[in-house]
Amino acid sequence: MAFELEAEGEISSGELMKEIRSAQFSLFGDAGASKNRLKLISFNGQCGLLRCSYAHIQDTRAILATIHSINGIRVSLHSKGVSGTIKTATEKYLPQLGKICAESHRRRIELDDVSGCVIRTHGLKVDLCPDNRDKTEGSDTLYLGLTSFDLSGGHEDADGTTDGL
Amino acid sequence: MSFYECVKAYPEGSSSASRLALTAKRLGYEGLIICNVEPSKVFRLKAADRIKGIKVILGAEVTAANSRVLKGSISALRARYPFLMVCGGTEELVRSACEDPNVDMLLCPCYYDARRSMSIATARAAMKNQVAIGFDLSPLVLLRGSSRARWLEAAGRNLQMARKFELSTIITTRARSHLDLKAPRDLLALAEVAGFEPEEAQAALKRPGRLIELNRRKWIGPGVELL
Numbered sequence: 311m312a313f314e315l316e317a318e319g320e321i322s323s324g325e326l327m328k329e330i331r332s333a334q335f336s337l338f339g340d341a342g343a344s345k346n347r348l349k350l351i352s353f354n355g356q357c358g359l360l361r362c363s364y365a366h367i368q369d370t371r372a373i374l375a376t377i378h379s380i381n382g383i384r385v386s387l388h389s390k391g392v393s394g395t396i397k398t399a400t401e402k403y404l405p406q407l408g409k410i411c412a413e414s415h416r417r418r419i420e421l422d423d424v425s426g427c428v429i430r431t432h433g434l435k436v437d438l439c440p441d442n443r444d445k446t447e448g449s450d451t452l453y454l455g456l457t458s459f460d461l462s463g464g465h466e467d468a469d470g471t472t473d474g475l
Numbered sequence: 476m477s478f479y480e481c482v483k484a485y486p487e488g489s490s491s492a493s494r495l496a497l498t499a500k501r502l503g504y505e506g507l508i509i510c511n512v513e514p515s516k517v518f519r520l521k522a523a524d525r526i527k528g529i530k531v532i533l534g535a536e537v538t539a540a541n542s543r544v545l546k547g548s549i550s551a552l553r554a555r556y557p558f559l560m561v562c563g564g565t566e567e568l569v570r571s572a573c574e575d576p577n578v579d580m581l582l583c584p585c586y587y588d589a590r591r592s593m594s595i596a597t598a599r600a601a602m603k604n605q606v607a608i609g610f611d612l613s614p615l616v617l618l619r620g621s622s623r624a625r626w627l628e629a630a631g632r633n634l635q636m637a638r639k640f641e642l643s644t645i646i647t648t649r650a651r652s653h654l655d656l657k658a659p660r661d662l663l664a665l666a667e668v669a670g671f672e673p674e675e676a677q678a679a680l681k682r683p684g685r686l687i688e689l690n691r692r693k694w695i696g697p698g699v700e701l702l
Contacts, residue, residue, distance in 0.1 A: 316654060318654075336620065336623075337668065368667055369664070371663075372664040375657050375662070376616050376665070386654040386655070386657075424485075424518065445485075445486065446652075448487075448651055449652040451652045454489050454491070455489065455495075455654075456493070457493040459519070462522075
């Protein structure tokens with residue numbers, strides 16, 4: 311099974327596999343884990359391949375879906391697709407771009423409802439560290455998830471770029 | 476695949492409507508329903524319209540202290556928003572939400588108290604007024620161990636009740652952040668763990684879209700449409 315990881319920080323493959331195992335044992339127990347032996351074949355920080363039993367595809371999806379945070383860092387795991395061999399799974403589902411690095415810059419955003427530091431941008435996506443920590447309360451995230459559409463034309467002193475950054 | 480998901484956007488969640496829409500589009504949803512308690516205060520809703528290929532619909536979540544206030548706010552919000560969700564905090568609220576045909580979705584009460592599941596009278600009222608029962612699957616993700624087992628038991632009992640009275644069901648994770656959004660297939664797998672049949676879970680994930688379609692038409696009375 312090819313999967314994709316979205317996280318607020320860096321996650322190593324060891325930490326990821328430990329969390330997957332713990333989620334599996336917690337959801338299906340020892341007996342369930344013995345029927346569906348999971349093994350992390352590859353992981354590059356963003357996408358990875360997980361070996362699972364063909365008869366337990368749905369269970370494996372559920373296991374990935376129950377992972378909420380790894381070592382206190384909020385993550386989100388999505389299954390991308392299932393294939394019989396490593397070769398086809400790699401060709402079909404894993405992007406051949408290598409590791410995609412998000413741009414990191416510390417520019418400030420000042421809007422009526424939100425203000426803070428831009429932590430990273432990646433395409434349209436912008437992660438913002440808010441000045442007021444209460445803003446992310448309840449969802450356990452460190453950063454606010456915004457897009458560049460949200461920031462365009464927000465302030466009269468903005469640079470005037472169309473994406474608002 | 477016409478799957479819909481109910482979310483909470485900034486300032487009640489931690490992601491803006493456009494970021495949620497962008498993530499949901501990538502995951503394969505057809506639409507997103509923003510169910511904030513204060514829908515008028517959603518941050519930059521217009522930015523979400525610039526994300527092509529996904530429908531972003533503004534709904535509302537109704538919360539109230541007692542049933543009288545609940546009824547008042549439901550009738551006030553009905554005309555403005557195509558999707559109304561009620562969180563049944565107490566027995567009284569659950570009961571009065573089920574007795575109101577204007578409510579689209581009643582969130583499964585087992586989230587608040589695992590020991591108390593839906594009563595037969597409530598289920599019968601929900602059947603009569605066509606109120607869909609929402610199953611919030613986020614406890615399955617957030618809880619571990621015995622508390623999750625207790626939640627699963629309560630959800631199973633509610634599901635049994637929904638099947639018995641042929642109530643329509645909706646599954647959601649009530650995502651507050653783009654990291655909480657699950658792909659539709661992952662959500663279906665989670666629903667199967669909670670006791671749903673595969674076809675039942677698919678229908679449950681498609682139902683919000685259908686409800687919105689029906690609510691957008693102009694009904695002047697039960698079964699009478701203004702064309």
